[in-house]
Amino acid sequence: MATLFKKDWFGLLIVVVVSGLAIAAVKPAFLSSFNLYVLMVSTSYMLIIALAQMIIIAIGQMNLSVGAIGGLVAISFSGLMEVHQISVPVAVLISLVIGMTCGFLNGYITAKSGISAFIITLATLYIFKGINLGITEAEPFYNIPETVKNFGNAKLGNTPIPFLIVIPIIITFLMWVFMNRTETGRHMLAYGNSVQSAELIGISSSKVVITAHVISGFLAATAGILVVCRLQLGTPNIGDSWLLPSFAAPVIGGAILAGGKVDVIATALGVLIVVIISQALVIFKIDPFFVQIFLGVMILLAVLVNRYREYKQEALRKIFNSE
């Protein structure tokens, strides 16, 4: 039990359950099957977006271009199908490759130049978004094949579970395995913990950085495709609003921006909290002017709580050490 309390995700799980129950107590419709469906749909792509940022946070960097990659992939995906009549699986494949290429560029330039990823991805954010607008001239692609649309709307049998969330759940699981059970994943966290130590151990920094960015690009691309499935159109604006939630969820999940500490499950719960909160704001008809403030306060609270926990642990360690 004591070890459970130590886990980042345990407290968050309690927050999710308690807030869910509290909302349901006041508004029973919250647990209606349709609402659960909506909740899961929103969670689906948000989850991937958060993971795309999380893996970069894991190595102690930031990726501002997550949304731009998602947007570029979204319009490529829909454009390939509409303009070039490419079949869905091939379009998915090409789109994922585009996303990974974008990620590779981010990673390669960052690793080879040694310039902060913040600046590199700020630049590529404008480059990717520029290509997006240059191609589309701000016009959405509408002719999404029925199969894609159906995929975006389908549910698993008679359950309220959207088909759309299946892939994110699988990816989340794979990401958990990756970060916790594979050598590359552990090396990334080691690198995030201490670049110097990692290099002395013999971990190749450019390999770690590039891999992380490629995965981030892949995830951003997946999110872009999912959003197209969901919205049933490929609009150039996709991705514009991802930046804030992409950081909010991992940070609420206890990630440390300096790197080396991320938790896939806690990040997923962070996504759930963000989604539940934005739903609650709609359900309780909170003054729309208030929504912004609320989100900001949430982020601040989350980091303060994490900070406090760490401070406590550090204090414990000091006492333990001196005795």
Add this chain to the structure above:
Amino acid sequence: MKSLFSIVASAAVVLSGGAFAGSSDTKVALVPGGPHPYFAAWEKAGQDAVKDFGLGKADYKVPAEWDLSQQNELIESLVGKGYNAVLVFPGDAVGTNKILGELDDAGIPTAALAGCVEQPTKAKMCFGTDTGHSAYLGTKQLIDAMGGKGKIAHFTGFLVDPNTTLRIKAVEKAVEESGGDVEIIQVIADIDAYEPADEKINAFMAAQGAEVDGIVTTAWVPAVVAAQALTNMGDKRIKMVGIDHDEVVLEAIKAGFVHGTMLQNPYGQGYIGSYAMDKIRGGCTFKANAPWKSTAQTDQFIDSGTVFVDVTDVDNYVDAMRGISLEILKTFEGDFLDC
């Protein structure tokens, strides 16, 4: 490399453009607020105006972002380049006035297109949609469709856009006029991006879907997302009135999930706007007794036509809009101008 290519290409465009130049030296710039599909029709409208009225140029120039400063920067560079008439969708109903004033000082006539700037202004006219009125009419249509009673929700765009406040108020006004049988149960704003719009509108549907009888949307993105949501849900009970001509909305009307949409007339705006600019540059002035309309923002308003389209006329809305445009054009000079 790419830039070089673009430069060469654009040089070619400039040259060929020069060859087609008509009798007039009017060079109109049509500047939207930012990249948005709504304005796409302006490009064709400008080209048609050059052909039909013999303008020097009428080019569609889009700011890279929805940002007042970017728009100002673009307009300034266009003037630097020799454009001598500017039609602009105001980046801000108030904030755009300053640059319009400065253009006027430089002898460049301007007009607000599609949306208005607030008076006092140096813009020669506002030719476009009365955003408040359109929202009002849309709500009226919705209330009619709901049989005069029920609960409605209003989805709209960025709160920082003053038009949003106008729209919220207009919807409230229409509801008040219904005499208490209609009630606004929720306003959701700030959803001009697709993902949050999808999240919030669907959350709303889940929580209030059973209670709500009608939805009015007064911004592009919410209209698209709400139409999509209703289509996905297969819900024909809830009546919805959208805005603009996004294909998703039009399809939903055809399929019966959306009652109708408030169409604006972007083509007509660009076409007639360019024409008017040429006339003004040619020495015409607006008549003292021109049949201006008045809106909350300005009393030099000319309606470019707001049309409510439902399932009966959704297929030929383009013709309908063209008809309106020609109608306005026919009487424009006689009604408004002293030449």
Add this chain to the structure above:
Amino acid sequence: MNKKIPNFIFTNQFGLLCLVLIFIVIFSTVTDGFTSRFNIFALSRVIAIDIMIGLAMMVVILTGGLNLALGAIGVCAAMFGGWCMEVLEIPIIPSILLMLGMGSFLGWINGFITVKTGVHSFIVTLATMSIYFGFMTMLTEAEAFRRLPELFTDFGSAKLFNKYISPLLLVSVATCFVLFYVFRFTDIGRKLIAAGANPEAAELSGISVNRMFIYCHVLSGFLGALAAILLTTRIGAAIPSMAGQLGMDWLLPAFLAPVIGGTLLSGGKLSVFGTMLGAVLVTLLTNGLYLLDVGEFWIRFFLGIILLMAVLLDRTREYFTLRKVIVS
């Protein structure tokens, strides 16, 4: 002995200056209208505001941090000033002081939270960006203040030097000189730089690093408010959307100018005039690209490429030359 070596040629600023001059020559020969009075005047005004925004971000980058809330602070200050002038009818000068005070105060909040919690300023300002902007829209209901005193708004359209230059540019350039003086020739400026370069060493050398970091955030808020004042006189009204949604539209110029100008993202090295030249270069290029008709939709793409090229070139230059001047 100990004479300063004149190695200006190897500095980032010299490279920038050359680039600026080269582009001026290119644009004035290739495009029509670049050198027109109207265009130069318009450029001077845009440059003025971009310089100010760049400086505001620069002083926080000095600490190795970021200020994402810069735009939100600017808008809050502008709206507050609009309210003072229009509703409370406070005269112009006190109103301007109040706006600057408001900006400084919001900057102080950022600095205070950052220092006291030890949380990275990226996250802190990400949150306060939302909070400031939210409060602003809530309190103003997104209504603009447009009946500002004429004297105030006329300043933004005034033309000097044979109608070529906006007085706004003079304000910005003057601010550059003041900041240059502060960072180069005062103890506090030197302490700010030292604290940013190596907080531990600075702290152990008797500098109160926390206080210095808070000063930087306050200064950032102050300069952000100053940028907002310039922008307000130029727009002629205080409007909630003047820096875009959440004030994020300021972020690109805010980062471009200092980064291109040679300010170190990890902190401890800045260049006031580099930032100025960075802002000039970016504005010049945007303007030139518009004039060249590369297609407005591609502008962002080119800005991104330019930023990338600038940082990569700077990295290369750094590789080949030793840096010797900290403030320049």
Add this chain to the structure above:
Amino acid sequence: MNEFCLEIRSANKSFPGVKALDQASFRLRKGSIHALLGENGAGKSTLIKIITGVHKQDSGKLFINGKEETLNNPNDATKFGISVVHQERNLIRRFSVGENLMLNNLPKTPLGLIDYDEITIKSKKWLEMMDLDIDPKTVVSELTVAKMQLCEIAKALSLKAKILLLDEPTSSLSPQESENLFTLLKKIVRDEGVSIVFVSHKLEEVFNICDDVTVLRDGENACTSEDIKNLDRQKLVRLMIGRDEQIVKSARKIKNAKDTILALRNVKTELGHRNIDLELNRSEIIGLYGLVGAGRTELMKCLIGQDKITDGDVIVNGKKVTINSPKTALEKFKIGYISEDRKKEGLILIHNVLDNTSITVWSQIRKAFGFVSDGMIANKVDSYIRQLEVKTPSNYQLISNLSGGNQQKISVAKWLAAGTDILIIDEPTVGIDIKTKAYLHELIIKLADNGTSIILISSDMPEMISLADKILVMKDFQMSGIVENDHDYDAVSSKIMEFIHT
């Protein structure tokens, strides 16, 4: 028999401003324990980094088992069975002990995933071998410094190293732990055929376990792979410092023996110090001796207000005071602290000589509106830069381009410029060449003679004994004893060791 498993021939390596290795050679016999000795800055670390593939030599050859090889990165070295325990902690603090031990060679399940059970089992084996009673699942950040050190050694062993480099492995171990380690080392040399390169300052240890000795001095070989039987302590020291071990018999006399300038009474700190008493007289040099992790630096940081003193009295010039920041310490009480970590805490590497030297005096010399010009600064600090004979092309040279010795001079100069009454000097000669070291020693004595009171932290016993007037020994964040220093090396050092090992 005399087969060399590792050989380096005439290696050269330069860093900006420093020639770290000059024709250095080194031969390691298979199955031997080889001491690599030299003073700080003599090039040992550089040589180790070349052997482990972190750096590449500028010229010279490297042979492994008689074959010439090139090591491009640490992975290459690992492949040849070379593994190292660095002075710096290289454990991933948020990972478990077991995972850290296995990080280079994580056991995997048939699916290619990491097998944590296997990690626990395997790492347990190594921990037991080291007599370490640690659950492999413990997170490293929860360990004590000494245990972290042992884990690092366990980790190196776990890599099945054939050549093991230990860089000061006992610096933070208790004698018992050290003994255990030596037993273990001898065992693995005997049983596993491992060869060990052993770096240490403690000559007793060298004579205890090593077979061969290589000594570096200023990057050159003072001796190459000598059999230890041919050497005695005195010879060794002569090789290391180029002259006989000289204990400076300081003729200093403390003028005002009872003039207490600083006193700590029963002080307790938030970092865990307890019952700390200390008395410093004017013009006195007191030394703080102790093992790494004894809490010396930490105590001084509490004193200058970096961390909090939670209980007890701090008395400066007879008055009870509270010092809540280094700023107060400097400006109000004229206490300065020269950090042991020059690069991290002492200097601002990206700034120039002038700015670094003057950082402490800006507030003093500013004029109206805070005006401080380069000229004013140069006026104030130039004399110190010259007095300390700092070798720099100009005052505008970046600190990062100076040699270690000159950097250290700058970090001393800035406190001289500040005019402090009490100067805390933390490990002043780590990584400093011998000449500068001697110079700094003279300087410290001169400072004290001129009225500055000095607290000297040093792990260098000869340095401590030659400089300090009295030596306070610390252990586990407590004072364990005071030794009046009569500069008799053997007597004093054995007294000190007694206090440490009780």
